[in-house]
Amino acid sequence: MNRRPEEAVPPRSLARLRPPPTFFQPVSALSEKEAGAELAWLAREIARHDYLYYVLARPEISDADYDALVRRNRALEARFPHLQRPDSPSLRVGAPPAEEFVKVRHTVPMFTLDNAMSEGELRDWVDRVRRLLRLDASEPLVFAGEPKIDGLSCSIRYENGLLVRAATRGDGFTGEDVTANVRTIREIPQRLLTDRPPPVIEIRGEVYMNRSAFLELNERRRASGEPLFANPRNAAAGSLRQLDSRITAQRPLRFFVWGWGEADPPITGSYLAFLETARSWGLPVNPLVRRLASVEELVAYHDDLEHRRAELDYDIDGVVDKLDDIALQERLGFVQRVPRWAIAHKFDPEKAWTVLRDIVVQVGRTGALTPVAMLDPVTVGGVVVRRATLHNEDYIRERDIRIGDTVVVQRAGDVIPQVLAVVQEKRPADARSWQPPERCPVCGSLAVRPPDEAIRRCTGGLFCPAQAVERIVHFVSRHAFDIPGLSDKQVRQLFEAGIIRDPVDLFRIPRDAAKREAIRQLPRWGEKKLANLVAAIEARRHLPLDRFIYALGIRHIGEVNARSLARHFGSFARWRTAMERLGAGDAKAREEIQDIEGVGPVIAESLAEFFAEPRNRSLVDALAAEVEIEPVAAPQVAGPSPLAGKTVVFTGELAHMSREEAKAVAESLGAKVADSVSRRTDFVVVGERPGSKYRKAVELGVRILSEDEWYQLAGRP
Ligand SMILES: [Zn+2]
Known part of the structure; x- marks a missing residue:
């Protein structure tokens, strides 16, 4: 317990009194009068030890000796219940439950402070x-x-x-x-x-x-x-x-x-x-x-x-x-x-001063490394705060926040508590400055910080446990591998059960009896649902290169960039070789990638970081062994295509193609696909249940194509 060094010396009435002579006799041998005298002594003696222990923090006797006094008191009261004193130590352990609280009128009202x-x-x-x-x-x-x-x-x-x-x-x-x-x-x-x-x-x-x-x-x-x-x-x-x-x-x-x-x-x-x-x-x-x-x-x-x-x-x-x-x-x-x-x-209700004991790094679902201050607990804004965000490494450097510093913590409303500033006068001599980690504290992958960004990130997204669920959810999403029947919740469930650790594990489910059995044992998974999942996975053993690249969830690589890369390299083998060289720091490979239209240095850097991590490389190769990655043809901009150079807008659902496929086809024929209709739109392709774009096209007199007319023009399916 906390000592209170400024406490006064014990008052005189705390002086120890000798126990009555009966104290050493069995309870059964005591007369009522003797018991009464001893209970009086026990009440005083136990109160004295309570004061020494609880108020002065200077106990005079061991816990065992104290318990012996309490037991003696209880035994005497058990034999002579009517002798229980109003200051009996037994009352310290509580009384039988009350029905309700009795109201008490204060003879002198209790005041309220301004x-x-x-x-x-x-x-x-x-x-x-x-x-x-x-x-x-x-x-x-x-x-x-x-x-x-x-x-x-x-x-x-x-x-x-x-x-x-x-x-x-x-x-x-x-x-x-x-x-x-x-x-x-x-x-x-x-x-x-x-x-x-x-x-x-x-x-x-x-x-x-x-x-x-x-x-x-x-x-x-x-x-x-x-x-x-x-x-x-x-x-x-x-x-x-x-x-x-x-x-x-x-x-x-x-x-x-x-x-x-x-x-x-x-x-x-x-x-x-x-x-x-x-x-x-x-x-x-x-x-x-x-x-x-x-x-x-x-x-x-x-x-x-x-x-x-x-x-x-x-x-x-x-x-x-x-x-x-x-x-x-x-x-x-x-x-x-x-x-x-x-x-x-x-005091300021939203701020408190406390000591920063350590800085730990938290890895978010997207791989962002966030430094977090571990604090001496302090109540601020009605909540006990033990951790507060330090945002990023620049924030720490700019404010010169060190481990051991007294810091100002703010918690306003429901916002995450943050460290606002350092109280310089309180800096101890042994305060240590903090260095950001070179590696992800969760998975050990390289943690890199792009030159123009404030955030350092883990590059092991596909297997880093902090990010894996998010990445696998992306991997199976509609525009990536498109495995229906795997919701975010189910991915999390399979991940937490240890059945899938990375996307490759998904493709192992159909042939791994142990994994399938483990899924059957999970709540809300039946035989039929499992069979559907296996079928959905098997149906995705063929996939075009652009979707494969997109599915990896590499930072900055969206569908459009993935398509540009796929078209440039054509086949998985060519792309993979270029990535190997890029990851190894080959300047020529980087130049080639930067020069691809719509790619540029940021994406090249992101790819380089991804492929610098050996576990990412082996994961890509393991995936490539599981699925057949189809080559993607370069667009034929020139030539007789009636769509070359035209602007096309799609609206409604197409019966034979997904919107993405239709877009890809149009682009491969040299058309530009736009999201909204304007006077510069050449064609609007109208599927089932078209939206406002259709009305707009009619208004503007843009040429409208049915799905069939569109296939005739595009030459497929
Ligand atoms: Zn990691």
Whole structure:
């Protein structure tokens, strides 16, 4: 647990008392009177150890010895149930579930703080306080500054030192009785550690959960399939407001005092002195509370804590500044339930400061390598953030972000959290700068960054596990291998089951009995569906070169470029040889490719990167062994073709050709295929259910061809 070095020394009533002589006798040998005396001693002794352990973090006895005390207490209570004390340690483990929460009226309403969202608003508040108190700027004014704990306000009533009732804030006037729940919070004493307790004191403060405990709790809930809490505050609220306080007892709730309600005798003097008294009673007081004597100190205190948020294991969303002098507080009073003598100086809700512990690289579905900051957990925008994007390597270099730096993290709305900047003053001597990886951290392929791009990419797209699903989905898509019956979901399913790791595996399914059996075992796969898939795969063992190139999903290679390449090289063998040379860095090969019309240097570079990776080369060859790749003829632009130089537009569905095939045929005959009809359109080919292009063609008087007329003109099928 966290130590609180600034905690005061234990008060005198924490002194150890000798155990009664009966302590060493069996429970059955004790008289009622002896049992009562021993229960009184046990309540005090166990409370003392709770305080030493939970508040001071200085245990005096082992867990086993502590458990022995608790067991002895339970055994005595089992024999003499009517002797159970109101401060019995047994109450710490929770009571049987309640039907509902009983309403509790606060004798003194619980107040609401006004907020200062900026330094300017804080200064306005201080000016107003001075004006109302008729103090000029030269007169001293003392404030207490304390962290604003992001938890649940709670009021705990002690009568003659004994905890009698605890209530939530509710609407400020009426709350809910959570006495049984609050008793389970070990650092809240059931009896104040003082020999002279006040007749009545209502302690007010914040119930909260440490961030580390929240993360552990969520981890356990994830493992058991329970819904997760959004943040430590929600976890604390959900844990405190439990009808079954035995559940509360299992949740590591904590408490800090920040005030009082009803008090007899009244609290007078200084707020900071009150906190010292509360501390001496065994109540947890935040060690970061400070005495502040000027606006400058208030601002510095706010800024310091804002920058140290992540160092604290609990969430704070600002600081609370209060006038320290209780007499002055009373002079200023309240407007509605808002005290004029206190203000919550909030932090920027979307930003937080934390330490960047490491930079890891994430590989996206498209192969983009994104550096991600691993952070000390910090709550920002209501969510615990442990990772934030660093966008790309230039972003890191331009901001000189190093491992070990304190950084500003922003989370606005639902946008992915990002690292905004480095806090230079907080850079430790051993901060390390970061180098982008040369290889993909997922598959080990070369990771390259084209000169004009910000993003580094993995070149192992076809087998890199981070990208494989996306690539296989592309591979089987309609304009590539066109294997119907394989949706994105099914590709993912087959991939995750280990049946397909890359596109070559698809072609192994028809002859691999083990793969087929594995598919049969998958949910939503029957014999018929499998047979259809096998048939669809077999039907694609013949494929034109352009579609083959397109299917590889090489960056920048769309259908048009794939067609240009296929036409230029004609056959797979010629293309493959050129790619081998390109991948090996052959300048002549690169020149040849760059010079192909519509290709250019960007595509040449992309192809070079792809074929520089040996696993891509062997994958292409393995694919070529599975399918027959048909040559593609170069277009015959010259000659007698009636389509040469003409602009053609297709609309509607053709009965005998896909739109892509029709386009390819038209282009091979020297025509230009356009997407929309204009006055320069020569022909509009109209299939079934034509769209608006048909009407436009009629309007403009463009020549309209039926599907049959089109085949006559094109000379096929
Ligand atoms: Zn990779």
